Amino acid sequence: MAATCNDSEMLRCHSERVALRCLIVDDSDHFKEAARLLLEADGIAVVGTAATFAEALRRFHELRPDLVLVDVDLGEESGFDLVMRLWEEAEGRRPRIILISTYDEQDYAELIATSPAVAFLSKPHLSGRAIDDILRKANA
Amino acid sequence: MRARWLSSLLRMARPPLVLGVVVGVVCVTAETLLALLLVRVASTSPLGLVYLLGILLVSYMWGLPLGMATALGSALAYDLFLVPPTHQVTLFSSWSWIALLVFLVVALLVSGAAALLRSLLLEADERRCEADVSAGTARLLLRAEQLRAALPVVARRLAQDLGLPSVAIELGPAGGDRRRAALPLSDEGARFGSLVVPADLPQATLRRLRERVVPSLEAALVAARGREAVACALAASRDELARVAEEQAALRRVATLVARGVSPTEIFNAVAGEMGLIVNADHTAIERYEPDRTVVLMSSWSASSGGGPPPVGARRRLHEDGLSALVLRSGQTGRIMVDERTAGELGRWARDEENGVAIGGPILVEGRLWGVMIAFFRGVERQPEGVEERMQDFTELVVTAISNALTRDELAASRARVVAASDETRHRIERDLHDGAQQRLVSLGLQLRMAETAVPPELPELRRQLSHTAEGLALVLEDLRELSRGIHPAILSKGGLGPALKMLARRSSVPVDLRVGVRERLPERVEVAVYYIVSESLTNVAKHAHASLVDIDVHATGGRATVVIRDDGTGGADPAKGSGLIGLSDRVQALDGTIEITSPAGQGTTLTAVIPVGDR
Numbered sequence A: 001m002a003a004t005c006n007d008s009e010m011l012r013c014h015s016e017r018v019a020l021r022c023l024i025v026d027d028s029d030h031f032k033e034a035a036r037l038l039l040e041a042d043g044i045a046v047v048g049t050a051a052t053f054a055e056a057l058r059r060f061h062e063l064r065p066d067l068v069l070v071d072v073d074l075g076e077e078s079g080f081d082l083v084m085r086l087w088e089e090a091e092g093r094r095p096r097i098i099l100i101s102t103y104d105e106q107d108y109a110e111l112i113a114t115s116p117a118v119a120f121l122s123k124p125h126l127s128g129r130a131i132d133d134i135l136r137k138a139n140a
Numbered sequence B: 001m002r003a004r005w006l007s008s009l010l011r012m013a014r015p016p017l018v019l020g021v022v023v024g025v026v027c028v029t030a031e032t033l034l035a036l037l038l039v040r041v042a043s044t045s046p047l048g049l050v051y052l053l054g055i056l057l058v059s060y061m062w063g064l065p066l067g068m069a070t071a072l073g074s075a076l077a078y079d080l081f082l083v084p085p086t087h088q089v090t091l092f093s094s095w096s097w098i099a100l101l102v103f104l105v106v107a108l109l110v111s112g113a114a115a116l117l118r119s120l121l122l123e124a125d126e127r128r129c130e131a132d133v134s135a136g137t138a139r140l141l142l143r144a145e146q147l148r149a150a151l152p153v154v155a156r157r158l159a160q161d162l163g164l165p166s167v168a169i170e171l172g173p174a175g176g177d178r179r180r181a182a183l184p185l186s187d188e189g190a191r192f193g194s195l196v197v198p199a200d201l202p203q204a205t206l207r208r209l210r211e212r213v214v215p216s217l218e219a220a221l222v223a224a225r226g227r228e229a230v231a232c233a234l235a236a237s238r239d240e241l242a243r244v245a246e247e248q249a250a251l252r253r254v255a256t257l258v259a260r261g262v263s264p265t266e267i268f269n270a271v272a273g274e275m276g277l278i279v280n281a282d283h284t285a286i287e288r289y290e291p292d293r294t295v296v297l298m299s300s301w302s303a304s305s306g307g308g309p310p311p312v313g314a315r316r317r318l319h320e321d322g323l324s325a326l327v328l329r330s331g332q333t334g335r336i337m338v339d340e341r342t343a344g345e346l347g348r349w350a351r352d353e354e355n356g357v358a359i360g361g362p363i364l365v366e367g368r369l370w371g372v373m374i375a376f377f378r379g380v381e382r383q384p385e386g387v388e389e390r391m392q393d394f395t396e397l398v399v400t401a402i403s404n405a406l407t408r409d410e411l412a413a414s415r416a417r418v419v420a421a422s423d424e425t426r427h428r429i430e431r432d433l434h435d436g437a438q439q440r441l442v443s444l445g446l447q448l449r450m451a452e453t454a455v456p457p458e459l460p461e462l463r464r465q466l467s468h469t470a471e472g473l474a475l476v477l478e479d480l481r482e483l484s485r486g487i488h489p490a491i492l493s494k495g496g497l498g499p500a501l502k503m504l505a506r507r508s509s510v511p512v513d514l515r516v517g518v519r520e521r522l523p524e525r526v527e528v529a530v531y532y533i534v535s536e537s538l539t540n541v542a543k544h545a546h547a548s549l550v551d552i553d554v555h556a557t558g559g560r561a562t563v564v565i566r567d568d569g570t571g572g573a574d575p576a577k578g579s580g581l582i583g584l585s586d587r588v589q590a591l592d593g594t595i596e597i598t599s600p601a602g603q604g605t606t607l608t609a610v611i612p613v614g615d616r
Helices: A029-041 A053-063 A079-089 A105-113 A128-139 B002-011 B017-038 B045-062 B064-082 B097-143 B147-162 B203-260 B264-279 B323-330 B343-347 B387-454 B460-487 B490-495 B497-507 B524-545 B579-590
Strands: A021-025 A045-050 A067-071 A096-101 A119-122 B168-171 B180-187 B190-198 B283-289 B294-302 B315-317 B334-338 B356-365 B368-378 B512-517 B550-557 B560-567 B594-598 B606-612
Touching: A021 A029, A021 A053, A029 A045, A029 A128, A029 B387, A045 A053, A053 A067, A053 A079, A067 A079, A079 A096, A096 A105, A096 A128, A105 A119, A105 B490, A105 B497, A119 A128, B017 B045, B017 B064, B045 B064, B045 B097, B064 B097, B097 B147, B097 B203, B147 B168, B147 B203, B168 B180, B180 B203, B190 B203, B203 B264, B203 B387, B264 B283, B264 B294, B264 B368, B264 B387, B283 B323, B294 B368, B323 B334, B323 B356, B323 B368, B356 B387, B368 B387, B387 B460, B387 B490, B387 B524, B387 B579, B490 B497, B490 B524, B497 B512, B497 B524, B497 B550, B524 B550, B524 B560, B524 B579, B524 B606, B579 B594, B579 B606
Parallel strands: A021 A045, A021 A067, A067 A096, A096 A119, B512 B550
Antiparallel strands: B168 B190, B180 B190, B283 B294, B283 B368, B294 B315, B334 B356, B356 B368, B550 B560, B560 B606, B594 B606
16 A cells, blocks of 8 residues: 555545545445445544434534445435435535445436536445545546 | 080079070971971971970970970960961861870970989089089098198188088087088097088088088098098107117217227217207206215206306215205106206206206116216106106116226226236335345455455465455346346436436447436336336347337327337337237236337337326
8 A cells, every 4th residue: 555645635545644534324234334344444434324314414414524435225215315415514625425336337327427426436346445546536 | 524514504594484485485486487388398297396396495494384385385386387277276176186185295295304304414413513522622631731721722622613602621529500500520420520501501502512512521531530640650650760760879879989998978978968869858967976975977968058067077965855866865767847946956057047857867887876867858847758768778878888997997907006016026126135135245245355355465375266256246246236127227216217218228239319308207107117118129129120229209298108219220020029018018008008119121110109197
């Protein structure tokens, strides 16, 4: 892993720098647990998790995370709607939001394109590096 | 011609008696002169015959007495001038009186014969005249369309032909009075009318009328009455036949509608109108009973256009004294007089101020009293007949139409339920797969990757194996995702038709030109159907059509969703062969929609589906 971190805009930094604070919103406990372990191992601080729309909003205001991973599919609720809401509610410093799903990106291309989320990440491809790449692209 | 001439000659009134005397004297004188001339060339005795001419003429014209006087005169002249010795009456002086006596007897006989001939001829002429009159009367009476209208004409003709001042033929009770004599006209002893003539006619004329005119007139009148009755019966049966034919035609028209399976509303309208015309009603209506003791108007019809009927679907409370309540109570045909008490019952469509007769027939569908068919007749004095029976034929058609519609609706509803249940199941399976197996597998994959990174560098084989397993797992996930997309497109529930169809277009191996004109979300069953139509069509195009472009147009307007899918491929597709398309057809029909495929060889394939959007 790269130890240098000279770009001040760079939010994500391993080891030496302050870890990226992440909130995971997903209704699958199995996934949340697996993702938390994986991301923590990759140096991302998972500061909280939420399973529902309301819980996600509450945790978001409590924790003020740098990054929110939102599952497209929250049972009866829509992850796209949640993203829109988070985007509207977070005034000033807006968080980076990444949509995640077991579905293929192509399945939701239209909805993803109109969403303020920075990117879509397929759940099987979740990793610290993948998030790193997304954020670097978004900042470029 | 000859008969008429003779008749007019006979009818001439007798010339005056004085003229007869003069003619007699002249005749005798002329005959004597003629005989005196003839005596020079012939013998005396046959010359007495010359006098017979005069006797004949006078007897014929003036009757027997003057004829006899002429005969006596002739005998005297004959004796004086022709029987020798001349200029001397020889009757008592010689034997010549025998010849004179013979002459006198012959002369008297001739005068009697002449008078008799005249009376016989007169009577024969009268008879002939009466026969003419009777034939003419019979002709007039039998040709007449209406007997009563013909009677004055016949009477005038009788008066003219019989030379009477006035004649009237009256049917019914006797109409005679002091100035008029009524001769009875009867048929087998039953008096049916009178021949009315002036009372002051001579007895002979009256007798003649009674004996010779009345019988033939009776016969003609009876025949004419019979003929009129037959004609009336024929006309009535013709009218009845025409009515039956009309009714049958009306029933056939409605039955055709029923057989064509048009909507019950259309059938109700047709029945209300046709029945109204057939039973000659002023208004008709069909009402449906509701469980809460109200009725809903299903259809109505009015003979006149005045006063618009209440709208179909109007609901009113049952009026306890009303016809609909009566039919509901009895379950049978009912008839009421509509007056102030019950006017409110029908007042909505048969205006309040109208009194009349209303007849209602029950409509029984599958053993249940479904509704009532009502016919209203304006005016209480009119009691329409046979309406109940004819109403029944129409009611049966209504029942058939309702039963058909119920069956059809039930079938459609059941198909729709089957489709909806299957959609629901697929949706649930897809969700279960997504929430269960897929999430677990994803989590397992992530854990494997963690394990992979945790493997110490000195164990490269283990790391490789773990990596391999993770890749395998990713492939399994990919397959599973494909499978669940086929079971139910999650995007459809989340994003609606637009995003879902765009996803299909993106994934299609043949380029797609997609236009979606759907503003808002449609009912799920419609969205699912449209999605599968497009999905199945794209699969078919990719497999069979060898097309380079597919044009898809989906729009929802006017309560209908329309899908048109056109490719530029080889065409010639047979919808019967593609089981996918049959499944689609079932699905669309379950939604009361239509699907149509045209695929001429070499000209591509066009699929058009129209699905009613209906209520959510």
